[in-house]
Amino acid sequence: MWSSSVIPTFLFLSVFPAGLAPDPGSATQGSDIYPPFWDQTDGDIAEFPVQNNKIIVDPWKYMDRLRLYKILIRESNKYFASFGKNNTGNVFWALTIFYGRLLKTDRFSEPSNSSRCAYESGGSSCISINSGWGGINYYVVIMYFLAAIESEFFGKLPYEVELLSREEYRSNFCYSVKECRASYPQVMDVANRLYKYLLSRKKVSSTRGIPQYDTDEDTVIFKMWAAHQAAVDVAKPKFSDVSFYPSETERDFTMDFLLSIEFFEATLYRPYFESSAEFLAGFPHRLLTDQDHNVLTSNFSRREKALLTAVKLIQKINKSTGGLFLAIWKKLMTSKFARDMARFFTKNLLLIPI
Template sequence: MDRLRIFKILITESNKYFASFGKNNTGNVFWALTLLYGRLFKTDRFAEPPNSSRCAYESGISSCISINSGWGGISYYVVMMYFLAAIESEFLGSLPYEVELLSREEYRSNFCYSIEECRAAHPQAMDIVNRFYKYLLSRKIVSTTSGIPQYDTDEDTAIFKMWAAHQAAIDVAKPMFSDVSFYSSETERDFTMDFLLATEFFEAALYRPYFESSAEFLVGFPHRLLTDQDRNVLMSNFSRREKALITVAKLTTKINKSTGGLLLTIWKKLMTSKFARATGRFFIKRLLLIPIE
């Protein structure tokens, strides 16, 4: 089963809980993860490092996600923890059989392939992801619009739990795939770590993970792998939006590191009210639209 198919299952099974968040199921909170996966695939970030551009463009071949790719390893934990927790929590119904993913023995210690393995290795992360599904399962139908049931899903609560689950998976995977050997260059590795840290700021502001807002955000995701020539001066073939995202992510890491993590701590403390989070989301959008030459 490939990862995109897993996302399709999760979106299909959860659509009913997010019907009031957007027309034609565009308000599903899984869109952010699905569209990012597609962007990573299209920009060759799942290929064997150092970069081999052949693999990521051979459509329909799930094996083109290299076992040695840092982005591939991080993506694995995000997708599989959401999927296995959906099974464990019975969000996908009561299955009459156990689910275990196929593994390559030489890399088995790097990953978990079943509910039992993931729970034994990462119990806290699995608990956090389970809470997201248990919240959805606790929702009740309160009305019907054009024949479509409307659940009492609280927007901020659902998004908070969705991002918390995402971050739990990232926290598991990030230390495992931080070495430069998993990336095409040191600059690409640094961008990956910068982007993942910046994501924590977006999550704290409860950035809307819907289809349109996610697609708008990913316009700035770099269309190609970064090379070491991009370390000090970004090449001219990056768009303004791409330069803005790369620069903001890099600057965020630099400031957060220089303050001993205080920047993120203060930001999270500020994001405690609806008004503050709305202001934070507006600030993030404006920041990523700043034209950088």
């Protein structure tokens, strides 16, 4: 008889990835995967304005956060050249592509008025400070970025970086290296370990003029996901109230989805360009309403319905076991063999038509 841990593990492997599978015969074009307005920024910190000898970043503007993501990718690309051609193997792609998906699906909009801070074609979209997704994403990208500054991953910057704050929910956020270090030292430490590891890498060869560094794939992915989870752990309690979402159903989906991500992180899921696009293929194209709580309407695709069903199932199993499901899964994934098997099943099930 199967043990209580094997059954939910099998359910997770078989149901969740299948829900992310591309439709048979379809092909995702690269231009559709990149975040909106990706080509409108060079990913250079010099793009930000300088005032009073400070580099000014407004984290409540979509384009400013997008620049932060592109800077992280641009500055770290050399360490991941062996992981994928044309810089597709950068470990920051998963976070970057997901950021664009949140904008496209209007999850940065004002909960009480979805037309405010909605996706705009001109690239001038704002990020509502009342958006739960916007608040959680803030901690993810800002902690990565400020830790990179603190560890001098970008080298010596000519000026101090100043993040523009908002009066609303001021205590919910930190807006500088000093402030985030004082409020969340453990999160900053975890992110710093990622950059210190990268800075310690040595160039070992060159392929067609492209330097190859001795970056260990599992090690750097573990550190990248660890920093992501540390930031999410801080943000989730701050933005779990239904007031940060347009509906209770959307709030519940947010928490369920972030829980499911923990399972994938434990497998050291490859957060590269193509694998990230596959992973997010079933992410719902619009905000959920309370009418979606029991019956999903027909305007959701098969992939979206499968993902929504799967993350809810994972949450229910984990809750019914008092969190034991996730604890057992993480313990299992400490084995390289188990991680390899989990990724093997995931990769193959992604190809199964649904």
